[in-house]
Amino acid sequence: MWFVCLVVLVVLAPPGWAQGPAAKDLDSLQRQRNQIILQEEERRRREGLKLREPTLPESLRPPQSESEEAADEGGPCFVFQDIRLAGVTRLTDAEQETLLEQDMGACLSLADINRLLKAITNVYIAKGYVLARAYLQSQDLSQGILEIVVFEGEIEDIEMFHNGERRRPALQNVFPGLTGEVLNIRDLEQGLDQIHRLRFHDGTITMEPGTKAGKTRIRVAVNRDRWVAGSLAVDNSGLSSTGEELWEGTAAGYDLFGAYESVSVTVKRTLGNPTGKRSQSVSGYLSLPYGYWTFLWSSHHFEYETTVAGLNQRFASSGTNTTHTAEINRVLHRDDRGKTVLAAFLTSKTIRNFVAETLLVTGSRRLTIGGGRLAHVRQAFGGLANVSVTGEWGLSILGALRDEDATEGAPRAQFTKWSVELSYVHAWPVWGQRLTVSVNGRGQWSPHTLYASERINPGGQYTVRGFRNVGLNGDVGAYLRNELAWTLPLPTSPWVQSAFGPVEAFVGFDVGWLATDRRDPRERGQVAGWAIGLRARSGHLFGEAIFEKRLAAPAFLEQEAEIVRFQAGVSLQGLLLAVQQPARWIGLLT
Secondary structure: OHHHHHHHHHHHOOHHHHHOHHHHHHHHHHHHHHHHHHHHHHHHHHHHOOOOOOEOOHHHOOOOOOOOOOOOOOOOEEEOOEEEEEOOOOOOHHHHHHHHOOOOOOEEEHHHHHHHHHHHHHHHHHOOOOOOEEEEOOOOHHHOEEEEEEEOOEEEEEEEEEOOEEOOOOHHHHOOOOOOOEOOHHHHHHHHHHHHOOOOEEEEEEEEEOOOOOEEEEEEEEEEOOOEEEEEEEEOOOOOOOOOOEEEEEEEEEOOOOOOOEEEEEEEEEOOOOOOOEEEEEEEEEEEEEOOEEEEEEEEEEEEEEEEEOOOOEEEEEEEEEEEEEEEEEEEEEOOOEEEEEEEEEEEEEEEEEEOOEEOHHHOEEEEEEEEEEEEEEEEOOEEEEEEEEEEEEEOOOOOOOOOOOOOOOOOOOOEEEEEEEEEEEEEEEOOEEEEEEEEEEEEEOOOOOOHHHOEOOOOOOOOOOOOOOOOOEOOEEEEEEEEEEEOOOOOOHHHHHHHOOEEEEEEEEEEEEOOOOOOOOOOEEEEEEEEEEEEOOOOEEEEEEEEEEEEOOOOOOOOOOEEEEEEEEEHHHHHHHHHOHHHHHHHHO
């Protein structure tokens, strides 16, 4: 009898029931799922969204300064009624006119002609054509015509070597279509960026003269330490309702198929088998480059089991949340200090929640989201700044929920959402170590009421620290994370360095805010929290220990005790070394 009553309550539940304990539990679970995605994004951001200075030969680097040769200002000058440029394909007519107009019809000395040659060369260099040179051929200057020849610097051939072995197909992915083109340093930087986005890959470029004048042969040497990586870790980042202690396994492959692709899979699951509560997530990621283009695919599957409170008893609850995203992005512009990237993506989200094995209609849906993002990363004030603007629109394709039958004030499946993300990182040497300040934040705005999966959630490990099971949840809001980290001095033994990598002590202060929604009394307020801890991320042994405490929260958020978070893990290479050389590892750890 109780089961029949439950089915009626689930299917015909009034809107007010959605604010009861079950809905709050679902919100917490959605926050956990969002935290997992944020964790994956943070990991990829640390590995891939960084500017690494390409290793270029000195002959490719633009000259910093050139000493001016003494010129005989008193020498003869020549009046040129016509100044012609030969061999120019990379300057527009307007650029050529700007370069020549002030000297046309003027009386030019040899020093003036040298100045003009240097100005033409510098325009090429500023555009990235660093091998271009303007020069004079033998000619009779008394005829009133000055002809300047430009060697723009053409690529005759590109050769790629992997650990000394020649590889031809990979060129099509990282340096496509460059053979026969004028050499532009930005094209080479982009290719090296695509190589360096893979872990354990380091590329350098050397040059040699081509078989014809004005042509250059490029040699790309890639040293690859290894092509697979993996790790095992345990932490306590879960929810109380589904189990706080989790284990995590990650496997990644780099350039497995010769296309400079990157693929990774991460599995995260409740540690042990606690009665009545469990969570598990599986995430997959693929990245495939093609010159200035990159194709990305990511999939996340999250499932849980827990119990929710009813009127007189608790019921078993379970659910799944699956997200697939396809993205393509292109570098629109780059120079020696930054780059601008435009991306377009399509996302499908399927959410299913059950109570006593009965589908909770109000808590289950499929959404399809299309969007675009414009991002710019730049070296600024001695640090690295990153800003991105993203627009997202709910679509009614691929079986997505439609708003045709939606009631007034109900969440929208066809929505509009805008978000802005900002970050800045700056490091200084202090007492032989590194002091790093980092600031990153995110803001979101939407004119519509959104489903929980599309809302911003200030309060959690990757938003505002000091919160575990509760937090804010709204359509319009923002959060800001601030951190000061200092690299601790460690023994200089190579074994210690490879085992732990840099170890940081850090302190953080975070704040978050939601705009007030008059239709929802819980969609408002500010949160704040702070954290202090130690972490090691890049060695064979990695982990962190963090103390978090919330400083401010609205009264409607349940009280939580201070949080102590931990993570301990070992890389695949660390495991192999432990098997091969156990004595050294035991000595290191003891």
